Amino acid sequence: MPTFLERASQAIRQAGGRMTEQRYILLDIIANADQQLDAERLLEIAKHRVSGINLTTIYRTLNVLEAAGLVQAHYHSPDHTRKFYELQRAEPTYHFTCRQCKQVIAFHSTLTETIRQQLAEQLGLSVRDVCICADGLCHACQLALAERETKP
């Protein structure tokens, strides 16, 4: 049974690419991360392992890995500025951002499947990616707001 990184390297080769040190390391970082990481954070971590690695390489590699179906990109809040990456998996993680304290809270949802089915049945669409992200107020900020309103 091949390891994940062996299978990955095969997937890249099948797509006409090569498994390089940089790609190997990035994939390894993403696979072992306990949260989704963005390009800048990935660069920061990767620099400890390959000196001279560059943001351009990070971006190009992420695009290669995404095209090969190895990783998948998400946005963490409705003001979608940065992309965050995780391994391609069955039940992806989505995110809620608090408008007040900016804290990002991850959640899982099976709604992706529902949307996929609805769009297939109703409109004949074959869905590949669904983006779901929410913002609003976290519990603490709701309490703080209520507090402030009772004694203005």
Next chain:
Amino acid sequence: MPTFLERASQAIRQAGGRMTEQRYILLDIIANADQQLDAERLLEIAKHRVSGINLTTIYRTLNVLEAAGLVQAHYHSPDHTRKFYELQRAEPTYHFTCRQCKQVIAFHSTLTETIRQQLAEQLGLSVRDVCICADGLCHACQLALAERETKP
């Protein structure tokens, strides 16, 4: 019974702003559009009505209108590059983009409510906006692909 634009002008004033010609016109354009529009398209249309109006003003106005709860922004595809605007309404419109032909297909969904409830119950979060957008292959492009695969 005040008209929509009268109520809008009051909402802006309550937020400490003023109802200017530019804001009035943009709101009117958005209110009467049959689809969501982005900043550039809004500029194009607004130029017919106010000469000299500028992209900066469009962006600043959109932010004011959004903060005042009058309009709401959405992305049309998972590669969230541009924002599109519509009036704030109960059942917002979401979008699917075909990866092949780039066509954008609008759809409605009540899943926003489900997500809102789930996040409230499970994590105590008060959701304000939910972004949902999907991409994949439209019906025609699925057929074309199947065609291509049967005779390579």
Next chain:
DNA sequence: CTAGATGCAAATTGTTTGCTGGCGA
């Protein structure tokens, strides 16, 4: 009259591209 709005040009930010030398299969 005066805080707030406009318009112009210039800045910002996340990401992509062009090019040249370098390295994996």
Next chain:
DNA sequence: TCGCCAGCAAACAATTTGCATCTAG
């Protein structure tokens, strides 16, 4: 060896900001 790849600098596109001028209330 030979084409894909890495690294650098420069380009991009959507949006924001600084500043002087103008205008709604």
